[in-house]
Amino acid sequence: MILIPIALLIVGFLIGITFRPDFPVAWAPYAGIAALAGLDSVVGGTRALLDKRFYPEVFVSGVLINLTLAIGLGAFGTLINLNLFVAAAVVFVWRLIQNMGQVRRLLLSRYRESRGRTRSETELESKELSNN
Amino acid sequence: MKNPFVQQKSGGAAVAVISIGALIAGFLVAAAVGVNEKADTRLRSLGGETVTMLNDPTIDIASKYEQALDEIEKLRKSNSEMADAASKGDEISLQLNERLQEALQFAGLTEAEGPGITVTLRDSVEPVDPGFVIDNAIIHDQDVIRVVNELWNAGAEAISINGGRVGPRTYVRCVGSVVHVDSRRFASPIYIRAIGEPQTLYGAMVLPGGVLAEIQETDSQMVELEIVEKHRLSPYSGPTSSIIATVPQEDEE
Numbered sequence: 001m002i003l004i005p006i007a008l009l010i011v012g013f014l015i016g017i018t019f020r021p022d023f024p025v026a027w028a029p030y031a032g033i034a035a036l037a038g039l040d041s042v043v044g045g046t047r048a049l050l051d052k053r054f055y056p057e058v059f060v061s062g063v064l065i066n067l068t069l070a071i072g073l074g075a076f077g078t079l080i081n082l083n084l085f086v087a088a089a090v091v092f093v094w095r096l097i098q099n100m101g102q103v104r105r106l107l108l109s110r111y112r113e114s115r116g117r118t119r120s121e122t123e124l125e126s127k128e129l130s131n132n
Numbered sequence: 133m134k135n136p137f138v139q140q141k142s143g144g145a146a147v148a149v150i151s152i153g154a155l156i157a158g159f160l161v162a163a164a165v166g167v168n169e170k171a172d173t174r175l176r177s178l179g180g181e182t183v184t185m186l187n188d189p190t191i192d193i194a195s196k197y198e199q200a201l202d203e204i205e206k207l208r209k210s211n212s213e214m215a216d217a218a219s220k221g222d223e224i225s226l227q228l229n230e231r232l233q234e235a236l237q238f239a240g241l242t243e244a245e246g247p248g249i250t251v252t253l254r255d256s257v258e259p260v261d262p263g264f265v266i267d268n269a270i271i272h273d274q275d276v277i278r279v280v281n282e283l284w285n286a287g288a289e290a291i292s293i294n295g296g297r298v299g300p301r302t303y304v305r306c307v308g309s310v311v312h313v314d315s316r317r318f319a320s321p322i323y324i325r326a327i328g329e330p331q332t333l334y335g336a337m338v339l340p341g342g343v344l345a346e347i348q349e350t351d352s353q354m355v356e357l358e359i360v361e362k363h364r365l366s367p368y369s370g371p372t373s374s375i376i377a378t379v380p381q382e383d384e385e
Contacts, residue, residue: 004147004151005147005150005151005153005154006154008151008152008154008155008158009154009155009157009158010158011155011158012154012155012156012157012158012159012160012161012162013158013159013161013162014158014162015155015158015159015162016158016159016160016161016162016163016165016166017162017165017166020166021163021166023163023166023167024351026258027167028164028167031160031163031164031166031167032164032167034160034163034164035157035160035161035163035164037160038153038156038157038158038160038161039157039161041153041157042150042153042154042157045149045150045153046150049146049147049150054146054150056145056146056149059149059150059153060149063153063156
């Protein structure tokens with residue numbers, strides 16, 4: 001299940017590399033911050049999904065508003081001559097790492113649970129067999 | 133009634149939503165990589181020539197060879213013509229005049245007329261963004277030199293820069309805020325006119341990864357190309373005398 005978003009992430013990357021959207025060079029920092037915001041949302045969404053707290057409207061609004069906010073702040077930064085791209089990048093990367101850690105922990109605990117369950121199930125089955 | 137949005141989607145639907153997000157995120161990452169790669173290329177000022185050479189599909193030795201054969205044929209013919217003229221005596225001055233005209237034309241000391249293209253280079257008028265090297269928005273001497281070089285390479289037979297004919301000793305140099313061509317000062321826009329096979333010249337100019345492509349990455353408004361049916365270029369007006377260099381007298385032969 002978790003493999004589908006990862007696969008699509010790679011597919012999206014390959015599409016982008018093949019079609020090479022023709023942006024002006026001046027957009028480079030905006031493209032970078034947009035990419036980080038997208039990754040942050042996806043990892044956050046995955047974490048919420050594993051946590052059984054996933055609400056699509058939270059996810060979609062999160063993607064849109066984080067993206068606009070990051071780009072808007074970056075643009076505002078150029079207005080007041082401060083590099084807010086770095087600030088946004090720091091926040092996104094921080095969140096990314098935290099959520100990655102959560103995803104890893106949730107996946108591991110799930111794996112442990114599933115192993116435990118299969119063992120007890122097989123024990124039950126063997127008991128039933130011996131009863132018969 | 134329950135709001136259809138505010139409920140926890142589990143399994144398939146949720147994964148689908150995240151997957152779409154992942155697809156977009158992947159695309160954004162690729163776009164960011166692409167834009168930054170592009171920002172790099174313009175900074176490596178020598179890279180473009182290598183790129184041009186690598187992209188050039190017309191490295192064609194066979195046609196060069198044929199051209200050389202033609203040249204030999206022509207020289208042999210003119211040699212025999214000279215010999216003929218020498219034997220006749222009165223035709224020799226005519227022949228000499230013809231040769232002189234040829235030499236003058238080659239040196240850019242005569243007017244030249246013919247089809248070709250005009251390349252216009254302008255400083256960018258786009259507002260300056262952060263992460264944007266201001267140097268890239270300005271037309272430099274090296275841009276002009278490289279365009280001229282590319283035009284010679286594409287078979288141009290006569291070139292002028294803002295009306296000043298490019299002669300054997302023409303130099304292009306950035307001095308302060310202007311570009312010097314043979315000590316004449318020009319600022320943007322710079323018009324480079326070339327006489328030659330128009331389609332070939334045009335093709336050489338629009339080559340992907342070529343000189344102009346590199347400038348256009350900064351701002352496509354900086355470059356303008358126009359095919360001209362008939363140019364008329366004025367002669368080279370700079371000094372032509374030599375003080376140091378002399379023609380060797382080949383008496384030894």
